[in-house]
Amino acid sequence: MSTRILDGTAIAAEIKAELKSQVEALGYTPGLTVILIGEDPASAIYVRNKVKACEELGIRSVEIRPETTITTEELLAMIDELNEDDSVDGILVQLPLPKHVDTKKVLDAVAPEKDVDGFHPVNVGRLSTGQDSLTPCTPTGVIEILKRSGIATEGAEAVVIGRSDIVGKPVAMMLTAANATVTICHGRTKNLAEHTRRADILVVAIGKAGFVTADMVKPGAVLIDVGINRVSDAAEVNRFFGDDAKRMETYAKRGSVVMGDIAPQAFAVSSAYTPVPGGVGALTIAMLMHNTVKAAKLRRAAK
Numbered sequence: 319m320s321t322r323i324l325d326g327t328a329i330a331a332e333i334k335a336e337l338k339s340q341v342e343a344l345g346y347t348p349g350l351t352v353i354l355i356g357e358d359p360a361s362a363i364y365v366r367n368k369v370k371a372c373e374e375l376g377i378r379s380v381e382i383r384p385e386t387t388i389t390t391e392e393l394l395a396m397i398d399e400l401n402e403d404d405s406v407d408g409i410l411v412q413l414p415l416p417k418h419v420d421t422k423k424v425l426d427a428v429a430p431e432k433d434v435d436g437f438h439p440v441n442v443g444r445l446s447t448g449q450d451s452l453t454p455c456t457p458t459g460v461i462e463i464l465k466r467s468g469i470a471t472e473g474a475e476a477v478v479i480g481r482s483d484i485v486g487k488p489v490a491m492m493l494t495a496a497n498a499t500v501t502i503c504h505g506r507t508k509n510l511a512e513h514t515r516r517a518d519i520l521v522v523a524i525g526k527a528g529f530v531t532a533d534m535v536k537p538g539a540v541l542i543d544v545g546i547n548r549v550s551d552a553a554e555v556n557r558f559f560g561d562d563a564k565r566m567e568t569y570a571k572r573g574s575v576v577m578g579d580i581a582p583q584a585f586a587v588s589s590a591y592t593p594v595p596g597g598v599g600a601l602t603i604a605m606l607m608h609n610t611v612k613a614a615k616l617r618r619a620a621k
């Protein structure tokens with residue numbers, strides 16, 4: 319049986335090209351502002367790629383990098399100002415926030431019509447009741463990969479590992495809307511492998527390098543790897559990539575490799591999978607661009 323690599327970079331390029339012509343037709347420049355606090359490596363990758371994509375598409379991109387000592391109140395004031403600023407179409411607050419900040423309060427403060435992350439309760443509610451909304455970028459990207467790769471969700475057994483508000487929960491919601499039969503697994507799930515082995519489509523978003531192994535996967539399943547992990551331990555790198563000359567070269571050069579939550583040995587038994595990097599992450603960026611354009615159109619048309 320052959321295994322297909324689902325090329326997120328190529329699919330994202332297709333979407334960005336579609337968006338680019340939409341932006342050119344607008345007659346104004348959409349604006350996206352990101353608030354990034356601290357040194358989370360996944361967030362740093364996200365911001366770097368976001369800046370690049372905005373440049374490509376003609377979207378104005380602004381980064382605000384407050385000190386890690388910023389208080390919840392100061393952050394709320396900052397968001398208020400962005401809510402009022404007519405040149406700002408999208409606001410994204412990078413997670414995780416420092417421990418002393420009240421994350422829920424902060425996310426709830428973002429105006430729903432500027433909430434390009436789709437994290438505001440109004441948008442979560444709209445998604446769960448099937449109303450048009452700004453939807454979370456990573457889950458929307460997962461659905462977009464499946465669609466554009468011709469992978470049917472209708473009646474499929476879909477298993478999601480992870481129940482975060484950012485990925486696990488919304489992706490399960492969207493798969494349900496796409497007529498898959500969905501199981502959500504998490505840290506308290508018993509006999510995890512019994513669930514995962516039933517999956518026609520397995521979505522993994524836990525944040526543990528190579529956690530899903532070949533014995534947990536039904537041969538021929540479609541694997542969607544959301545995880546982004548940096549691995550530097552030599553034995554671990556060897557276990558996953560010992561026979562992958564290119565990755566071993568990267569490791570020799572940089573002292574670490576970036577990989578997802580699924581072991582390469584598990585990819586080998588699948589019918590199709592998203593690689594890390596070059597899979598879901600690339601779509602997250604494309605969907606952020608999509609949401610920014612959508613937010614700009616909706617808000618400016620409403621005035």
Ligand SMILES: NC(=O)C1=CN([C@@H]2O[C@H](COP(=O)(O)OP(=O)(O)OC[C@H]3O[C@@H](n4cnc5c(N)ncnc54)[C@H](OP(=O)(O)O)[C@@H]3O)[C@@H](O)[C@H]2O)C=CC1
Pocket residue numbers: 360456479480481482483484485486503504505506507510523524525526544545546547598599600602
């Ligand atoms: N590619 C992309 O665009 C993006 C990638 N990411 C990456 O995806 C990963 C997940 O992110 P996020 O959802 O924010 O993570 P969270 O840490 O918020 O959630 C992790 C989830 O995984 C579950 N989990 C952890 N360990 C296990 C286990 N051993 N068995 C079963 N379930 C387990 C947790 O269960 P419990 O609830 O019981 O604790 C939790 O629900 C990270 O690597 C992150 O960097 C995130 C966003 C975008």
Ligand SMILES: Nc1nc(=O)c2c([nH]1)NC[C@@H]1CN(c3ccc(C(=O)N[C@@H](CCC(=O)O)C(=O)O)cc3)C=[N+]21
Pocket residue numbers: 360361363364367410411412413414435455456546576594595596597598599600602603
């Ligand atoms: N409010 C908020 N929303 C998020 O959506 C959010 C967040 N906070 N905090 C951090 C995580 C992580 N995340 C990534 C998005 C894209 C890539 C990405 O571009 N990945 C590419 C490139 C990798 C590379 O350049 O090395 C890839 O996987 O191919 C990575 C990580 C979004 N997150």
Ligand SMILES: [Mg+2]
Pocket residue numbers: 435454455456602
């Ligand atoms: Mg997102």
